Structure formats: C-alpha cells, structure tokens
Amino acid sequence: MQVLRQKFLYYCNMKKLLLILFCLPIIGFGQNDKFAGKWIQKGKYFENILVLNKIDSIENFYNFSFDCWRIQYCNLYGDTTKFFGGMEGKFFNIKIQDNKAHYDDEVQEFEEGWELYNKGEEKCNVYFSFKKDKISVRTDLCNMVYCGFGVSLDGEYKKD
Numbered sequence: 671m672q673v674l675r676q677k678f679l680y681y682c683n684m685k686k687l688l689l690i691l692f693c694l695p696i697i698g699f700g701q702n703d704k705f706a707g708k709w710i711q712k713g714k715y716f717e718n719i720l721v722l723n724k725i726d727s728i729e730n731f732y733n734f735s736f737d738c739w740r741i742q743y744c745n746l747y748g749d750t751t752k753f754f755g756g757m758e759g760k761f762f763n764i765k766i767q768d769n770k771a772h773y774d775d776e777v778q779e780f781e782e783g784w785e786l787y788n789k790g791e792e793k794c795n796v797y798f799s800f801k802k803d804k805i806s807v808r809t810d811l812c813n814m815v816y817c818g819f820g821v822s823l824d825g826e827y828k829k830d
Contacts, residue, residue: 705732705766709805709827716740720805720827730766734773735759742820755817757796764798771798786815796823804828 703724711718718738725731735758744751761778764771775793780786787793794812798805805827812823 705800705805708830710830711825711827715742716821718823718825718827719830720807720823725763728765732764732766732771733760734762734764736816736823738817738821738823740818740821744819753818753821755821755823757812757816757823766798766800769800771800772796773798 705722706724707722709720709722711720716739718736721735721737722732723734725733736756737758738755739752740755741750741752743749744753762773763777764773773796775786775795778786792811794815795810796812797808797810799808807823807825807827809823813821817823
C-alpha cells in the first residue's frame with residue numbers, strides 16, 4: 671500500500687511539473703513585445719513611421735527608428751517640396767518603464783574627430799508614452815538635426 675501511495679504522489683508531482691513547464695513559454699518571464707512593430711502617423715501632406723524592434727536579451731528594451739516626410743512650401747525654391755527626416759541606427763535604443771521611455775543623444779558615440787553637436791550644445795531628446803493602442807512622441811531639439819525643414823517626429827502613432 672505504501673508503494674502504491676508513493677507511485678501515486680510521484681505521478682501527481684510529475685503532472686504538476688509538466689503543467690508548469692508547459693505554461694512557462696506562455697508566461698514568457700515578462701518579456702513583453704506588445705509594442706514591437708510598425709506604428710504610423712499620417713495626413714494629406716505628411717507621413718511618420720515609427721518602428722520598434724524588441725531586443726530579446728533585455729526585458730522591455732527596444733531599438734527604434736523613424737522614417738518621415740512632409741510636403742512644405744519652400745521659399746528657396748518658390749514651390750512646395752518634400753522634406754525628409756529620420757533616425758536609424760544601432761544606438762537608438764529605449765527601455766520602457768511604467769509605459770514611458772526616453773532617448774537622448776548623450777549615448778551616441780561618433781567616430782573620433784566627428785561630432786554632431788558643438789561643445790556645450792544641448793542634444794536631441796525623444797520622449798515616448800505608451801498606451802494600449804497608441805504611442806505618443808514628443809521631442810526637444812531634434813528638428814534640423816534629424817529632420818528637414820518643417821518635419822517633426824512629434825505626435826500620436828497608431829499600430830499599422
């Protein structure tokens with residue numbers, strides 16, 4: 671009878687272990703990639719695309735890129751023209767905490783002898799706010815660094 675009871679307990683424990691092991695990939699240890707993908711903001715004369723790629727090795731860590739254009743009147747050409755903007759590269763990374771993230775150019779490294787900013791000049795900052803169905807973006811000092819005349823990364827992006 672004792673042997674039968676031990677086999678039964680062993681069998682029950684194995685079932686629990688298998689159930690736990692089966693559920694682990696579903697739980698995913700908090701690796702949340704719900705924001706990964708293409709987000710877009712567009713109108714008749716502009717389009718901004720934000721792409722977030724989940725970096726698997728770090729929780730809530732994403733690489734981001736912007737690809738933007740805007741049609742504006744240009745005094746230099748005396749006509750409307752399409753101006754472009756964007757941010758893309760391995761150093762454009764953010765960590766989402768409490769549905770917010772921040773990027774600044776302080777982390778960007780340049781080749782020796784080449785600088786994007788003059789000494790003491792304030793650098794570009796990008797602020798992200800994440801909600802279930804949209805991402806709000808606000809920038810400081812990024813225009814004319816990463817964007818052409820009139821192009822702005824600011825606004826609300828919806829999942830494409």
